[in-house]
Every structure is written in C-alpha cells, then in structure tokens.
Amino acid sequence: xxxxxxxxxxxxxxxxxxxxxxxxxxxxxxxxxxxxxxxxxxxxxxxxxxxxxxxxxxxxxxxxxxxxxxxxxxxxxxxxxxxxxxxxxxxxxxxxxxxxxxxxxxxxxxxxxxxxxxxxxxxxxxxxxxxxxxxxxxxxxxxxxxxxxxxxxxxxxxxxxxxxxxx
Numbered sequence: 730x731x732x733x734x735x736x737x738x739x740x741x742x743x744x745x746x747x748x749x750x751x752x753x754x755x756x757x758x759x760x761x762x763x764x765x766x767x768x769x770x771x772x773x774x775x776x777x778x779x780x781x782x783x784x785x786x787x788x789x790x791x792x793x794x795x796x797x798x799x800x801x802x803x804x805x806x807x808x809x810x811x812x813x814x815x816x817x818x819x820x821x822x823x824x825x826x827x828x829x830x831x832x833x834x835x836x837x838x839x840x841x842x843x844x845x846x847x848x849x850x851x852x853x854x855x856x857x858x859x860x861x862x863x864x865x866x867x868x869x870x871x872x873x874x875x876x877x878x879x880x881x882x883x884x885x886x887x888x889x890x891x892x893x894x895x896x
C-alpha cells in the first residue's frame with residue numbers, strides 16, 4: 730500500500746519481517762521513552778533506558794514469535810527502504826481484536842503515518858471477521874488517544890494501578 734502523508738516522500742506500508750526487528754526495536758525504545766516522559770515524568774530517562782535494555786531479549790523473542798503467528802499482524806511504514814514506524818494488531822483467545830503497538834520515529838510524527846498504520850490494522854481485523862477491537866493507551870498520551878478517536882474508538886474504562894512494596 731502506498732500513500733503520501735503531508736511532508737513525506739513516497740511511503741509504503743508492508744508486513745514486517747524478522748530482519749526488520751532491529752529498526753523496529755530502535756523506534757520502540759525512542760517512542761517508549763517519549764511516552765514514558767509523558768506518563769511518568771518522575772522517572773529519569775536513564776532509568777527508562779536501563780529498563781528497556783533489560784527487557785530487550787524477552788521482547789525480541791516474543792516479537793519473533795508474533796511475526797510468525799496468523800493471529801498477529803506486524804506492519805511497518807517504510808520510506809526509501811528505511812522503517813519510520815511500525816504497528817501491531819492481534820486477535821485474542823476470545824476472538825476480539827486488539828491494537829497493541831504503534832510507534833513512529835519523532836521526525837515522522839503528525840504526518841499521517843500513524844493514521845495509515847491504524848487504518849491498515851483495522852482493515853486486517855475486519856478481514857478476519859472480528860466484531861470488536863480494543864486498544865490500551867496511557868492517559869497522558871494525547872496523540873495516540875486522538876488517533877484512535879479519529880478512527881472511531883470511544884473510551885470505555887479506566888484501568889487503575891497500586892504498586893505494593895513487599896518487604
């Protein structure tokens with residue numbers, strides 16, 4: 730699928746491949762730090778990077794498995810052979826769709842890339858006869874919330890957390 734978001738050259742959306750994981754992970758780390766700064770401003774960037782690096786082997790192992798699964802869609806937005814964003818959708822055991830990851834390189838944000846990746850994921854889930862799609866987003870991640878609202882999503886719940894220290 731080709732499209733031309735405002736301010737970008739020719740952009741292509743395609744299925745992700747195993748050899749894309751290095752670029753995907755780099756975009757994920759950049760996006761996770763930006764998202765973390767919004768939602769958890771008290772946590773330093775250094776601590777976030779350390780945690781993201783600690784989780785990397787398990788994350789990459791899980792992603793490799795998902796790339797092979799028929800219940801997962803991993804797609805990338807590519808410009809001139811370079812990945813500028815990626816997204817994931819999956820079908821859970823209740824046969825419901827989920828939009829999970831959507832991360833775009835900083836320099837390509839607000840140019841329509843996320844919108845196109847979201848459209849493609851919704852289309853894939855529709856093709857699988859899915860009737861309900863959900864997505865979880867941090868409360869302070871306004872760009873992601875706005876992207877989903879523009880795609881027709883409506884808020885349905887609020888998830889709360891209490892962290893306990895076990896001495």
